Amino acid sequence: MSIVSLLREGPAITTSDRQVRVAARLHLPGVISMLAVLNEVLSADECAALIEMARPRLRPSTLVDPKTGRDLVSSERQSQGMFFRPGENELVARIDRRLAELTHLPVEHGEGLQILHYPEGAGSAPHYDWIQPSNEANRASIARSGQRISTLVSYLNDVPAGGETAFPELGWNVTPQRGSAVYFESCDPAGELYPVSVHHSLLVTAGEKWVATKWARTRPFVSA
Ligand SMILES: O=C(O)CCC(=O)C(=O)O
Ligand SMILES: [Fe+2]
Numbered sequence: 001m002s003i004v005s006l007l008r009e010g011p012a013i014t015t016s017d018r019q020v021r022v023a024a025r026l027h028l029p030g031v032i033s034m035l036a037v038l039n040e041v042l043s044a045d046e047c048a049a050l051i052e053m054a055r056p057r058l059r060p061s062t063l064v065d066p067k068t069g070r071d072l073v074s075s076e077r078q079s080q081g082m083f084f085r086p087g088e089n090e091l092v093a094r095i096d097r098r099l100a101e102l103t104h105l106p107v108e109h110g111e112g113l114q115i116l117h118y119p120e121g122a123g124s125a126p127h128y129d130w131i132q133p134s135n136e137a138n139r140a141s142i143a144r145s146g147q148r149i150s151t152l153v154s155y156l157n158d159v160p161a162g163g164e165t166a167f168p169e170l171g172w173n174v175t176p177q178r179g180s181a182v183y184f185e186s187c188d189p190a191g192e193l194y195p196v197s198v199h200h201s202l203l204v205t206a207g208e209k210w211v212a213t214k215w216a217r218t219r220p221f222v223s224a
Helices: 044-057 090-101 136-145
Strands: 012-014 019-028 032-039 062-064 071-073 080-083 114-118 148-155 165-167 172-174 181-185 204-206 209-217
Touching: 044 090, 044 114, 044 209, 090 209
Parallel strands: none
Antiparallel strands: 012 019, 019 032, 032 181, 062 071, 080 114, 114 209, 148 181, 148 209, 165 172
16 A cells, blocks of 8 residues: 555554544645544543643744744734643653654654643634745754654644634634644645645634644754
8 A cells, every 4th residue: 555645544543552543534636645633642631731731831922934034923812832842751752652653754753742822812824834945044944854744733622612723725624622633744745835734723712722733844853
């Protein structure tokens, strides 16, 4: 069987410590190699523990200015975020390994797990996770580690209303459900962008939203 995407095959993916169920897969050759919804990625206890470890370390989320490569803090109501270092404690190491085992990429290709918190009224603007080679910092990052090829956004809580991960070019919205995740690929193995991977978080209209994002590169990740 030829590999159509980096996501492992089958209706369930066996990792070293958990069976992850594949609820849906979208594979459109030449358009996007994979957009999938996964269930039972994280346990309720793991979701709660990640939130509590992240909470004291949250900082306003920044957007990278595509022209300068500098971080911009948006004036709109936005999320707050933080990064764990790869494998920085036992729980993070276990989750880093499990998330890598969902794919055909080694754990070393993963960036540190990012936690985002959206308060009520917050969302995000449509964007690509693909790194634009439009400034020196981004070109250096691509030179060190390759492109960001895959994204796994795991939902750490049930959002009472809103907060879906939306793919406007595909008319596809994923509802946040604790322990579930959306997986997608932003480019092909050669690094060519899939424009339909553009996505954003819809506004949280009631309650709050917590997610854990794992990005993986085409080569082992080396931080700046
Ligand atoms: O919060 C979401 O639903 C999407 C998160 C996201 O796009 C990202 O972390 O790059
Ligand atoms: Fe994103």
